[in-house]
Amino acid sequence: MSTAGRLGPYHLLSRLGAGGFGEVHLALDPEGRTVAVKVLHPHVAADEQALARLAREVETMRLVRGPHLAEVLDADLTGSRPYLVTRYVQGRSLGAVLAAGGPLRGEELTRLARGLAEALAAVHAAGVVHRDLKPANVILADGEPHVIDFGIACALDSASVTASGAVLGTPGYLAPEVLEGGEAGPAADVFAWGATVAYAASGRQPYGTGPPPAVAYRVVHHDPDLAEAPAWLVPLLRECLRRDPSARPEAAELCARLGGAAPPPLPAERPRRAAAPEPPTQEWRPRSRETAGQVDDARTRHRDKVRRRWVAGSGVVSGLVAAAVHQYVPELSLLVLSAYGVGVLVDAGVGAVSRARGRVVFALVSGAGTAGLYAALIALFSPFTLLLALGTVLFVLLTVAFAG
Structure with missing residues (x-):
């Protein structure tokens, strides 16, 4: 559904969606840049206590910066239609991505886990608690996660808002x-991180589905279902999903174990805020290397895939070239086949030394x-036809090479 109009200095373009606290609109700021404007629902705007709390939080929220956060840019909570303005991230929610394509694997999963941990570390360093981290509040853009709505749920936590229909969490x-x-502190965000990453890694809700009271009961009394999550990630997820909040790692520690970097603490704007988390200790380093190894494995598999394509593709071209020139320049035909044969033997030898049986067999x-392609082309086609085919292949390869 589209909408148009102005709200303060912002020109509303279209409605992006709605949540428990308000409607989100794509808008243009006075400089013509796209932003996301969240207009609070009337029942939320009518709660003066909640608005006062949010107004206090907004000043701190505007200081929070990070590559994985949709930062708060502006707010007006005094008018007839209170609203907040955040950076607009063009992408799809994590929930939509998982529903369409299934669980994340390899580097995609690592980037998600690391990015969400860095986002929470930045938020917690400012003394803010997200409280409602979930797949719907994570936007994926170019493979990188961006957290939205941080601090809003906690700031609007009041009896009247809840009674009016907004679900806090x-x-x-x-x-x-x-x-x-109990109170939702940084440890509650770490629990939500564990549940969100577990869902992304397995495609299954760690506490199942069903009526909210049934799911809540399983969270309190049952262990999470992590059967489909990758083995390297399961220990960390179990720690984050512990029932005892004091036993969960901090967001900065998650960054260390996933190979990310915790952000520096913000300047002390309000003395009542908690200090930034302490730097990670030595005990987390072995896990960081373990996770880095998972990324290296993914890169190794990618390089192996590229190598296979190169071996197969160069074999097809070599067979075609040798067949096309065998009648006119037999020496060149023999040279091409010999050169490719030597290359294949070298590749097989490397595979044998590294004990990669699949590489040897493929080579x-x-x-x-x-060799079979060369013999079949000579038997089935005339030399002139083969020359035309070779010219066409070379033309296509040159066009692709210089297209960019």
């Missing part, structure tokens, strides 16, 4: 201490396939 991502009536099969 989502069962399955709310920590046990919050479900039991030898490629060599035999090239």
Whole structure:
């Protein structure tokens, strides 16, 4: 549904969606840049206590910066239609990505886990608690996660807002201490991080689905279902999903274990704020190297895929070249086949030394396939036809090479 109009200095373009606290609109700021404007629902705007709390929090929220945060840019909470303005991130929610494509794997999963940890570390360093981290509040843009709505749920936590219909948190991502009536602190965000990453890694809700009370009961009394999560990630997820908030790692520690960097603390604007988390200790370093190894494995698999494509593709071209010139320049035909054969043998030898049996088999099969292709082309096509085919292939390759 589209909408148009002005709200303060912002020109509203279209409605992006709605949540428990307000409607989000794509808008243009006075300089013509796209921003996201969150207009609070009337029942939220009518709560003076909640608005006063949010107004105090906004000043701190505007100081929070990070590559994985949709920063708060502006706010007007005194007019008839109170609103907040954040950076607009063009992408899809994590929930939508998982629903369409299934769980994340390899580097995609690592980037998500690391990015969310860095976002929480930046938020916590400012003394802010997100409280409602979940897949719907994570936007993926170019493979990188961006957290939205940080600090809003906690600031608007009041009896009248809740009674008016706004749901403060989502069962399955709310920590046990919050479900039991306790305060939502940074440890509650770490629990939500664990539940969100577990869902992204497995495609399954760690505490199942069903009516909210049933899910909440499982969070408090049952262990999470991590059966489909990668083995390297399970220990960290279990620590983050512990029932005891004091036993969970801090966001800065998550960054260290995932190979990320915790942000520097913000200048002390308000003495009542908690200090930034202490730098990670030595005990986390082995896990950081373990996670880095997972990324290296993904890169190794990618390089192996590229190598296979190169071996197979160069085999096809070598067979075509040798067949096309065998009648006119037989020496060149023999040279091309010999050069490719030597290359295949070298590749197979490297595979044998590294005990990569699949690499050896692929190299030898490629060599035999090239020889078979050469013999089949000579038997089925005339030299002139083969020359035309070779010219076409070379033209296509040159066009692709210089297209960029």
